[in-house]
Amino acid sequence: MKKYTINILLLLFITSIAYSQTRDFKSFDRNSDKSIDQTEFNEGYSNTYNTYDTDRDGKISDREFYDASFNRMDRDQDGNLNEDEWEKGFDKQQRDYLPSNPYSKFDQNKDQQISQQEYRDSFTNSDYYDSYDTNKDGAIDRDELNKRTLSAWDKNRDGTLDENEFNEYHPYYIDN
Known part of the structure; x- marks a missing residue:
């Protein structure tokens, strides 16, 4: 009986930890007013900065930015974007920065997928990175990203x- 109780308590503890780490609307809306202001967003989004700033130098370079953006679009994590991943990601992330959305244009070697390098190349002449680097110092800091x-x-x-x-x-x- 004692072993059974300990197992139940352990399971409840593990479940509560997993639940508490879910990053949903309610976890961001700290004051429960059904909206997330900049302060709440900054607190909730703070861990995401580290997925961009991979060298942990306190600033996001253009390469880090594009690599993290690519990885967010690569839903199956196979290292390439298929057409569905590109379309969904384009709609949510890049629509305002590229003149058009022809998947075939960005698939430079015509292998039916967009590699990380092809992705980076597609943004060479866009203002995607610059729109986040608002102080124009060549790097994105935490405040700018948020x-x-x-x-x-x-x-x-x-x-x-x-x-x-x-x-x-x-x-x-x-x-x-």
Whole structure:
């Protein structure tokens, strides 16, 4: 009986840890007012910065930025973007930065997938990175990433995120 009770308690503990680490709307909306302001967003999004700043130098280079963006689009994590991954990611991340969305244009070697290098090359002449580097110092800091990301998600431009805005974008930007 004692062993059974310990196992149940252990299972409940593990479940509560896993649940507490889920990064959903409610975990960001700290004051439960049904919207996420910049402060709440900064707190909830803080761990995501490290997935971009892979060398941990406190700034995101253009290569780190594009590699992290690519990895977020690569839903099956096979190191390439298939057409479905490209279309969904383009709609959620790049629509405002590229003139058009022909998958075949970015698949430079015509192998029916977009490699990480092809992805980087597709943004060479875009302002995707620069739109996040708001102080134009050649690197994206935590504050710039947080502000620009919230702004990109805030479709009604009220300065906060409602649950629909959050849920539309969070699978492409937040690590659970």
